[in-house]
Amino acid sequence: MRNERDLRSSLGIPADAQRVLVFAETSHWDPNWLFTSEEYYRRFVQKQLDRAISGLLDESRRIYSIECMFFLRMYWDRNPQQRESIRDLVNKRRLRLTSSGVITADTLLPNPEAIVRDLLLGQEWLRQHGMHQEPKLAYFSDSFGASPALPSLLNAAGFDQTAITRVDGMYFLGFRRGDTAKHPRPGSSAERLLKEERTLDFVWRDRMGGEVLCHWTAFGYGHGDLLAHRGISRIYRFPLAVPYRSERHVTRRINRFIAQLEPYSPTPYLFCPIGYDFVPPIPDLLSLLDRYNETRYPATGTWVVNAGLDDYLDLVSNYRDQLPVIELDPNPYWTGFYSARPALKERCHELVDELLLAEELSSLPGNADAAEQLAEDLEPAWWTASVASHHDFITGTSPDRIVYEEQFPWLEAALRVSSDKIEQLAPDVPAEACRPGNADLPRWSKEDGRLRVETPHYVVVLDESAGGSIVRAEEPGSGAPLLEGLSNDLVSYKDSGGLWRMGHEFPGGIWAPRDQTSKHRAELTVSERNGGLEVSWVNTFGNREMERAMWFEAGSPIIYFLLRGRAPRRRTVTVRLATGLAAERLTMDMPGGVVSRAREKIFDPTFWPFQRFLHIRDSDGGQGLALYQDLPGAAALAQDGKLQTVAFRNAPRERAYHVLPLTGHPAKGYTRDAFTFVYAIEFTPGGDWVENRLPEKAYVEMASPWDDPDIACLRQLADRHIGLDRPDVWVMANKPAGRGHGRIIRLYTFTALGQTVALTDTHQQVEEAYLCDVRERDIQPLHVQDGTVYVPLAGTITSVRLIAAPQA
Numbered sequence: 001m002r003n004e005r006d007l008r009s010s011l012g013i014p015a016d017a018q019r020v021l022v023f024a025e026t027s028h029w030d031p032n033w034l035f036t037s038e039e040y041y042r043r044f045v046q047k048q049l050d051r052a053i054s055g056l057l058d059e060s061r062r063i064y065s066i067e068c069m070f071f072l073r074m075y076w077d078r079n080p081q082q083r084e085s086i087r088d089l090v091n092k093r094r095l096r097l098t099s100s101g102v103i104t105a106d107t108l109l110p111n112p113e114a115i116v117r118d119l120l121l122g123q124e125w126l127r128q129h130g131m132h133q134e135p136k137l138a139y140f141s142d143s144f145g146a147s148p149a150l151p152s153l154l155n156a157a158g159f160d161q162t163a164i165t166r167v168d169g170m171y172f173l174g175f176r177r178g179d180t181a182k183h184p185r186p187g188s189s190a191e192r193l194l195k196e197e198r199t200l201d202f203v204w205r206d207r208m209g210g211e212v213l214c215h216w217t218a219f220g221y222g223h224g225d226l227l228a229h230r231g232i233s234r235i236y237r238f239p240l241a242v243p244y245r246s247e248r249h250v251t252r253r254i255n256r257f258i259a260q261l262e263p264y265s266p267t268p269y270l271f272c273p274i275g276y277d278f279v280p281p282i283p284d285l286l287s288l289l290d291r292y293n294e295t296r297y298p299a300t301g302t303w304v305v306n307a308g309l310d311d312y313l314d315l316v317s318n319y320r321d322q323l324p325v326i327e328l329d330p331n332p333y334w335t336g337f338y339s340a341r342p343a344l345k346e347r348c349h350e351l352v353d354e355l356l357l358a359e360e361l362s363s364l365p366g367n368a369d370a371a372e373q374l375a376e377d378l379e380p381a382w383w384t385a386s387v388a389s390h391h392d393f394i395t396g397t398s399p400d401r402i403v404y405e406e407q408f409p410w411l412e413a414a415l416r417v418s419s420d421k422i423e424q425l426a427p428d429v430p431a432e433a434c435r436p437g438n439a440d441l442p443r444w445s446k447e448d449g450r451l452r453v454e455t456p457h458y459v460v461v462l463d464e465s466a467g468g469s470i471v472r473a474e475e476p477g478s479g480a481p482l483l484e485g486l487s488n489d490l491v492s493y494k495d496s497g498g499l500w501r502m503g504h505e506f507p508g509g510i511w512a513p514r515d516q517t518s519k520h521r522a523e524l525t526v527s528e529r530n531g532g533l534e535v536s537w538v539n540t541f542g543n544r545e546m547e548r549a550m551w552f553e554a555g556s557p558i559i560y561f562l563l564r565g566r567a568p569r570r571r572t573v574t575v576r577l578a579t580g581l582a583a584e585r586l587t588m589d590m591p592g593g594v595v596s597r598a599r600e601k602i603f604d605p606t607f608w609p610f611q612r613f614l615h616i617r618d619s620d621g622g623q624g625l626a627l628y629q630d631l632p633g634a635a636a637l638a639q640d641g642k643l644q645t646v647a648f649r650n651a652p653r654e655r656a657y658h659v660l661p662l663t664g665h666p667a668k669g670y671t672r673d674a675f676t677f678v679y680a681i682e683f684t685p686g687g688d689w690v691e692n693r694l695p696e697k698a699y700v701e702m703a704s705p706w707d708d709p710d711i712a713c714l715r716q717l718a719d720r721h722i723g724l725d726r727p728d729v730w731v732m733a734n735k736p737a738g739r740g741h742g743r744i745i746r747l748y749t750f751t752a753l754g755q756t757v758a759l760t761d762t763h764q765q766v767e768e769a770y771l772c773d774v775r776e777r778d779i780q781p782l783h784v785q786d787g788t789v790y791v792p793l794a795g796t797i798t799s800v801r802l803i804a805a806p807q808a
Contacts, residue, residue, distance in 0.1 A: 021304045022309075022312040024312065026273060045075065046075065062306055107140065144395065147591045148593070169190035229243055251295075292304050338607060345394055361422060485578035520539065537549075548564075560706075572649045613628050626681065721761060
């Protein structure tokens with residue numbers, strides 16, 4: 001922690017200033033939201049960075065912040081004459097970085113490795129070009145909520161500060177002005193921070209033990225944009241403002257900012273960000289602030305200064321013991337984007353999975369030479385994977401033109417690179433190497449359109465007259481019910497929402513059931529697949545066919561499901577399970593950790609995002625149900641125990657009262673592509689998510705019977721050579737080091753925090769090992785004995801550098 005007195009001195013703040021208002025100018029440049037990246041660059045970024053660099057060179061005390069590397073790299077490549085100035089300004093921290101990421105990521109939907117890898121890629125680009133600034137702040141100015149385990153994600157990469165804007169329950173301009181009176185929403189994070197804690201600064205400590213100092217920009221990430229302007233907005237989409245730099249106007253603006261912020265600032269420091277989307281720097285900003293200090297400071301005792309958000313948080317950190325410690329879950333902000341454009345989300349995850357597989361394969365014997373070249377070969381594809389994690393990319397909130405002219409083509413090009421590299425690195429595998437062993441099929445019978453499947457774990461009955469839905473599920477022998485009523489039923493809702501919001505999230509919206517597959521007969525077909533029993537059929541909504549399948553294995557308690565198709569226009573299709581459980585909370589994994597959530601928060605129903613698994617239990621702590629998905633999903637639990645998970649969504653644009661568009665949601669898009677939705681359920685007889693080993697099953701043991709068998713086999717072979725003595729710890733990434741020597745093994749766990757795991761590599765004798773962070777900065781040497789590395793697990797994500805003994 002930097003001493004407050006020294007910090008004040010370095011920023012030119014008088015030691016006796018009673019209050020300090022920090023203005024931080026920050027870029028906010030979305031790579032490809034409403035325009036392509038090239039269009040954004042030509043229209044805005046080139047000119048704005050020219051102006052920012054010129055301002056920094058003219059005003060020696062000025063600081064301008066860049067939120068990510070995507071457009072900085074573009075500018076660097078196209079303006080060689082500016083490179084020395086950029087390098088010098090970055091290294092002097094006057095061109096300040098509010099993250100090391102390529103982009104500002106969504107932290108709810110991407111693969112966790114994609115989120116942390118983004119922070120590595122941007123840092124490495126800086127380092128490779130002679131820029132040594134290593135931010136400890138990661139600013140998520142416009143992400144639509146955040147993982148409740150964000151502190152754990154950031155700690156893993158060496159960050160201890162963050163700031164966020166969009167939290168659940170805060171006001172967002174909608175259809176009716178009267179909505180402002182309803183905010184902050186009861187029971188929300190916004191209500192807690194504004195009305196209970198009365199603070200915008202707090203220590204965010206997540207359930208897994210991760211901890212960061214956090215600031216909430218409750219008045220927007222461009223709160224101070226109109227400091228020297230009159231009008232409504234300087235945002236590029238509707239720049240309705242003109243410059244107005246009079247002393248009286250600037251003073252009134254500053255006084256207003258102080259009045260808004262002071263009630264929620266428990267320290268002497270207030271923070272006012274400048275920089276909504278593509279807003280240019282304010283000319284001669286320092287002269288405006290200096291004038292205020294000269295004329296107003298003696299009377300007000302408030303000093304205004306231009307600095308970085310990290311400077312502000314460093315100042316606040318001196319009062320850390322006075323700040324509340326909060327386990328924050330800033331969701332749901334909006335819920336429609338959790339499942340908008342599912343085929344795009346699928347491609348984003350497929351790319352990361354393939355890149356990780358290629359890196360793993362490079363560690364196999366015979367691939368040593370290829371491993372040295374691998375990082376360079378995969379860098380463009382990883383850059384794309386990183387950009388795809390952006391809060392306007394994987395979320396599906398860009399319009400059709402951008403999605404189909406830029407986002408999908410970028411993903412497909414990167415996938416060609418990863419596929420070619422996998423083919424190059426893949427070993428010759430004997431046909432029997434990964435072939436499943438012989439297993440007994442479940443017992444089954446079919447009579448009068450009813451199919452009965454029995455295993456030692458359950459008895460399930462499907463009915464053709466109910467569209468193939470499960471009409472009964474019970475325990476073998478006792479006959480105790482496992483489900484109550486029709487289950488695995490598809491329900492089609494009319495949804496007047498759009499890419500961001502579902503229809504029930506705003507006044508005048510529509511969310512209403514219109515059809516369900518249990519009302520339409522379907523013929524069931526039974527066959528063998530991959531050592532198990534497959535049941536397949538086709539359902540129809542209107543003229544839209546949905547291909548469906550279930551897969552049963554006698555030795556496993558898990559039932560797999562497949563659904564392929566797409567939703568009709570302005571419809572959302574859910575899978576509904578009548579669990580019969582009296583559960584008020586849902587436990588689920590999110591990037592970086594696990595969270596327990598109330599059945600309902602703000603919206604009814606409340607669709608919660610999750611990564612791989614979700615668990616609900618009866619209120620008596622007994623029977624439960626686990627839902628697994630191979631891609632992030634959105635699920636809601638009703639009071640009567642009905643659990644729904646979104647399968648398909650095709651809601652083009654938010655409309656209130658059938659016709660009126662919502663302010664702030666300008667993009668629309670239609671689902672053109674069929675999507676394969678794979679999920680699974682398990683009836684848990686007792687115990688919680690830990691006792692039922694849900695993480696190990698979801699991340700390590702489970703494999704869809706419909707996966708490509710060749711790829712599945714390669715994954716098995718690549719995984720086998722890293723040995724861990726705990727089943728609840730698994731390898732998240734195995735890659736050649738980009739910074740320094742050796743290989744980086746990234747471990748992931750939800751239940752072994754504070755423990756030590758023994759790690760071995762069967763393909764090489766490990767001689768040295770170091771604990772490092774995601775940005776591959778060594779922290780401490782690790783104990784190595786006879787090739788076994790003993791790794792302390794301080795958080796959910798742990799990175800280790802392995803250095804092998806020289807080959808004889």
